Amino acid sequence: xxxxxxxxxxxxxxxxxxxxxxxxxxxxxxxxxxxxxxxxxxxxxxxxxxxxxxxxxxxxxxxxxxxxxxxxxxxxxxxxxxxxxxxxxxxxxxxxxxxxxxxxxxxxxxxxxxxxxxxxxxxxxxxxxxxxxxxxxxxxxxxxxxxxxxxxxxxxxxxxxxxxxxxxxxxxxxxxxxxxxxxxxxxxxxxxxxxxxxxxxxxxxxxxxxxxxxxxxxxxxxxxxxxxxxxxxxxxxxxxxxxxxxxxxxxxxxxxxxxxxxxxxxxxxxxxxxxxxxxxxxxxxxxxxxxxxxxxxxxxxxxxxxxxxxxxxxxxxxxxxx
Numbered sequence: 001x002x003x004x005x006x007x008x009x010x011x012x013x014x015x016x017x018x019x020x021x022x023x024x025x026x027x028x029x030x031x032x033x034x035x036x037x038x039x040x041x042x043x044x045x046x047x048x049x050x051x052x053x054x055x056x057x058x059x060x061x062x063x064x065x066x067x068x069x070x071x072x073x074x075x076x077x078x079x080x081x082x083x084x085x086x087x088x089x090x091x092x093x094x095x096x097x098x099x100x101x102x103x104x105x106x107x108x109x110x111x112x113x114x115x116x117x118x119x120x121x122x123x124x125x126x127x128x129x130x131x132x133x134x135x136x137x138x139x140x141x142x143x144x145x146x147x148x149x150x151x152x153x154x155x156x157x158x159x160x161x162x163x164x165x166x167x168x169x170x171x172x173x174x175x176x177x178x179x180x181x182x183x184x185x186x187x188x189x190x191x192x193x194x195x196x197x198x199x200x201x202x203x204x205x206x207x208x209x210x211x212x213x214x215x216x217x218x219x220x221x222x223x224x225x226x227x228x229x230x231x232x233x234x235x236x237x238x239x240x241x242x243x244x245x246x247x248x249x250x251x252x253x254x255x256x257x258x259x260x261x262x263x264x265x266x267x268x269x270x271x272x273x274x275x276x277x278x279x280x281x282x283x284x285x286x287x288x289x290x291x292x293x294x295x296x297x298x299x300x301x302x303x304x305x306x307x308x309x310x311x312x313x314x315x316x317x318x319x320x321x322x
Contacts, residue, residue, distance in 0.1 A: 011050025018045035020052055024059025037071040044071070047080045047093070053183070054094040057163045061098045095189045098162050107193075108136045109155055110164055114194040115215040115239060118187050121167075121179050126285075128152035129306045133259045133282035134238065145305065201230070215239040215260075218247060242266050256280070264288050264308070276300035286312065293317035 022041060026034050041062070048054040058074070065071055079093045079100075099107065109131050116122060128149055131137050137152045156177070159165060165180040182190070191198065196212040201219050216237050226249045227234055239260040240250070246266050255261070258278050265288040275284075276297020284301070286294075287310040294309075296319045309315060 012052055012055075013050070014042070014046045017048045017050060017052065017055040018042050020055040021045045021048070021059040021062070024056055025062035025065075027063065033066070036068050040068065040071045040075050043075050047075070051091060051094075053163070053185075054091050057091070057094040057098055060162050061094075061101060063161075064101075091185050092189065095186065098164075099189075099193070102159075102162075105136050105138055106155060106159060108134070109159065110190055111194040111197060112136070112215065112239075113164075113182055114187070114190040114198040115200070115217055115241065116182065116187070117200065117217070118184055119181065121181055122165075123179055124153075124156055124177050125149075126308075128156060129283055130239070130260060131155065132305060135259075213237060215241075217241040218243055218245070259283065261285065271295055271298075273297045279303070282306065284308070288312070290314045294319055296320065 018041065021044065022034070025041065044058060044062075045055060048058060062071065062074065065074065074097065077093075077097060079096050082093065099110065102110070112131065112134065128137075129152075131152055132148055137148055137155065139148050139151055143151075153176075156165070160168060160177065160180065164182070164186055166183050166186075167181040168177045169179045170176060171178050194215075198215045198217075199213045200217040213232060214237060216232075216239065218241065226247050228249055235256045237255050238257055239262075240255055240258055241260075241262045242250075244266060246263055246268065255278055257280055259280055260283040261275075261278070261281060262283075262285040264285050268286065268289040268291050271286065271291050271294055273295040274297075276295065276299070279300060279302065281301050281304055283306045284304060285306075285308040287308045289312055291312065292314050293316060298304075298307075299319050
């Protein structure tokens, strides 16, 4: 086998960071505001420590800062002085400054992304529906489903504009973003924020205390494990994502508070009738499976907003209840 040369990139000069930051921050603005805050902005660019992504993130934040005081407050923020942080030192201050400016519901949307695997391409419409299922999208009691989705799209656009999402792919016709990824460091940041709320189960975690988990992803390599093997209060789990197999006692344990279940491509030949007991479900993904019918008890899921049975080619019978 041959060897691979790894070239370590040097830090970007402060002047280049300022160019990236200013291009983002002053987009569509007058020269007057530029002249007032230029020196402060160069000081902020210096605090980005040569990271182009940090400069881009902070520049996006500064787009909505209109006064000298606003810019000075960013420069003087104590978050720049943190010495010990659990994720990339160059990006944590920039990410946290941006996160701090978000509304409570948008903060929930970012923390929820910790349940996804790294480098996963995320379907934006599906992401919005997951946010809807968790109640993160604020809307009036008179709003219909379309209005909720439009509001969710606004959330995504705002967060993407703040650089929380990258590698966006757009629809050829309407130019809407249809999929995206989360930068690895941004994902680490989301995991830090979520702390014990989100867990992607690994072998090493099976006996750890997971009592506070709200959002759970079941791994590929634990097909013979059960939920009972976890020190986990299943009754508090609000999201359950299975990757390629569903634990044997998933329905027996009754995920009573679950709002989201995703069993896509889990080789399901049958959907147990007990699924109808999960009355809080808003989102149910059963796509790419081999079951032939949906049980009548699915009709008990009064709050269900999303039922995904895409590519269930063997499906022959739907529930008959009205």
